[in-house]
Structure formats: C-alpha cells, structure tokens
Amino acid sequence: MAQAKTGSILGDTIAAIGDILGPDLADLTVERVVVGLFFTGVKLSNGVAGACATPIKTIPEAVCCPSSTMAMPFPGKMRGRPAVALAEEALSPHGIRRAVGIATLNALAEDCWRRRPHPGVELLTGVDAFDATKIGAGERVVVVGAFVPFLKELKRLRQPFLVLEQDPATLKGDELPFFRPAEMAPEIVPQADVLLITGSTLVNATLEDLLALARPEARVTVVGPTVGMLPDAFLARGADILGSVRIAEPDAFLDLLAEGGSGYHFFGRSAQKIVLSRRALSRPASQAA
Helix, strand or coil: CCCCCCCHHHHHHHHHHHHHHHHHHCCCCCEEEECCEEEEEECCCCCEEEEEEEEEHCCEEEEEEECCCCCCCCCCCCCCCHHHHHHHHHCCCCCHHHHHHHHHHHHHHHHHHHCCCCCCCEEEEECCCHHHHCCCCCEEEEEEECCHHHHHHCCCCCCEEEEECCHHCCCHHHHHHHHEEEEHHHHHHHCCCEEEEHHHHHCCCCHHHHHHHHHCCCCEEECCCCCCCCHHHHCCCCEEEEEEEEEECCHHHHHHHHHCCCHHHCCCEEEEEEEEEHHHHHHHHHCCC
C-alpha cells in the first residue's frame, strides 16, 4: 500500500488508508463482491461495505468473449483476497476492475472515517448534496455528467445550467438545449460559479482535470456512491462538498445490486445519503469565496 501510485485522488487515498489503518489493514479481507448493472459493491471481513458506479459501457464485448477477459477482476476468486490487493485495482486501466477497486477503497475509507474523522469537514447525514450546495439565484451552474436528480432539480427551480456529457443520448429532450460535449470542458468549466460533478468521473479518470479547470472561487460538489468518505485528496484539489453514501445494511445493499437495483431502491433502506462539507474556516485563503 505504501508503494501505491500517488499524484491522483485514488492514489493519494490509497496511501492515506495505509497510513490511517496501519498494521490492521493486513487483516482485512474481501467477504463479498457484486458487480451490478448500475453499481458495484464490496463488503469486507469487518462488515463494512463500499460502492462505485458500474461502468458498463467499458465492456467491449459480451463477457464471454475472450477480448473482455481482462475487463473482469478475478471472477470466483475475490472472496478472501486481501482488501488492500483489491483496492489497488482502483488504479487499473480496465473499467470494471477499476470499479471493484474503488468500491473496496470506499469500504476502507468508511473504516478510516470511523477511526479518524477529518477535523476540517462536517458530516451531515440524510442530507442531499444538491441542497448542501445552496445554489443562489443568478449563479452560473455547470453539471458534469447527466446526473438525473440534479438535472431534475435544476429544471424545477428554473435555474439556468449547462451540462457536459460524453453521451447526449442520456439526456431528455428538454435538457438538450443545455448540453455541451465533454470535450468543451476547458471552455465551459471555468465559467461556473457552481460546479456539480458526478463521482463517475473517478472511474473514467477525468476528475482531477475537471477540478483543475475550476476557478478558485467556484463552489465544487462531487456526488455519487463512487465518492468515498476519506475527503483529503478531494479537498486538496478544490472540492468543497462530497455527496456520498453510507451503507447501513451491507448484505441487503449487495442483494439489491445483484438484482439490478439503483439508488431509488437502496436509499432510505439499506443505505443513506451523507454529505461531507468543508468547514468554512478550513478553506485556504487562496480558495476562499
């Protein structure tokens, strides 16, 4: 773990987990893995679970095809593996392997938060990240990724916004006027007063570049079960609010994922929304709004 590649959010988080859990990390193993249609989940031997968005579109062929073999991380051989070994798959170039690694990383991050809450971050339970962002009238909002709950709420509030998305087919007809191709990020992101980013950008390795494009005074929210509870690396790159998930009933949660469940099925049941919010006084002066 100490040799994990740093310089990225995932790499820095892997290194931080090693520092926080220390020798106890070697005793943690993987108890159960589910690669669901919408989300991937991992439960560890200590009973803690983590999740990540499943990047289905990264599978090039049907999973029985030999060309897809490397996309899947050790089917039938993950139970009992050291958690640290599976967490390092978060740095894999293969999408599904990366998702399993991030889900494992997020389970470990939950354990880290229980041991060492971040002093500069407030944990809010049962709070939606959109509400915590507190978007003001007239603020320029940019959404990265077609995150349906955020788009729905922005439309309800008649709040002008732009949405950067790789696949316009994921947008509804009334959202297309707000669509901008993902490759326009260097032009669009610096315009944002409020930047809302889906955690799936961790899976496709674009989050660091997006955060670097944001103006220092912009408020930045990163949201989704892919976002873990170890906020250090996110905060260091300018994020202000992390919308994540705390899994209260790991087995029930994984059962839902195995049956194709999504957030509509597990929120308020086996998992709850949480927000990690940067405390106002902890933000560096160079980034103060």
